[in-house]
Every structure is written in C-alpha cells, then in structure tokens.
Amino acid sequence: QVQLVESGGGLVQAEGSLKLSCAAFGRLFNNWVMGWFRQAPGKEREFVAGISPGGAVTDYAESVKGRFTISRDNAKNSVYLQMKSLKPEDTAVYYCARSRYTYTTTPTTDYDYWGQGTQVTVSS
Secondary structure (H helix, E strand, O other), X not given: OOEEEEEOOEEEEOOOOEEEEEEXXXXXXXXXXXXXXXXXXOOOOEEEEEEOOOOOOEEEOOOOOOOEEEXXXXXXXXXXXXXXXXXXXXXXXXXEEEEOOOOOOOOHHHEEEEOOOEEEEEEO
C-alpha cells in the first residue's frame, strides 16, 4: 500500500517563495523515483521535477529550471519542492507521484501512485 500526502501550498505574491512537502507511506521509499507535477485549470497535468532514489539525479521542466529545487529526505520518507521567484503562470494544483521506473521520466503514465494535490496560487 502506497500513500502520498502533499502539503505546503497556498497563496503567494509574484516573486515569492513556497516549499511543498510530500510525505510517503509505504515500504522501501528509498528505492523510489519521485516526481512533482502540476495541473492548471483547463490544462493537462505536466511534469515539473523528478529525483532519483538517492537524490543525486534531478530533472526539471524548462519552465522551472533555476527557480525550483526538488530534494528528498529518505530518513523521513519525504520529498520536497522548493519554489522561488514564483510567477502567476505557476498557479496550479501540485502533485507528487511515484515512478514505476528506476530513473526519472516525464510522462504522467510513468507514475503509478499520486497524492491528492495541493493548490498553489501566485498573484500578480
């Protein structure tokens, strides 16, 4: 049984920062590739960032490179998304997800467990 629970979303002004957290419940978290995705109203869910099981390898969407940082703490079964220099176009529901694979990928279909999402709203 795998459960993912996101937290940390909220309302922030443009150029502000937020840190999202995802608590994972299930065995062998330190073997999982994890990802963050987002979905804005009327748009498809899109990849934001991914991280390898040990945390050494990360991957980012071009739109967030240099502004967002994904990290994990395997001792706490948690993955994080630090977001800086937020823009109104970053407004979306953010989801964490577990990959089916042992390397980071971008398609949503490559991820088999999802959290319920946390809303991030960036005002201009």
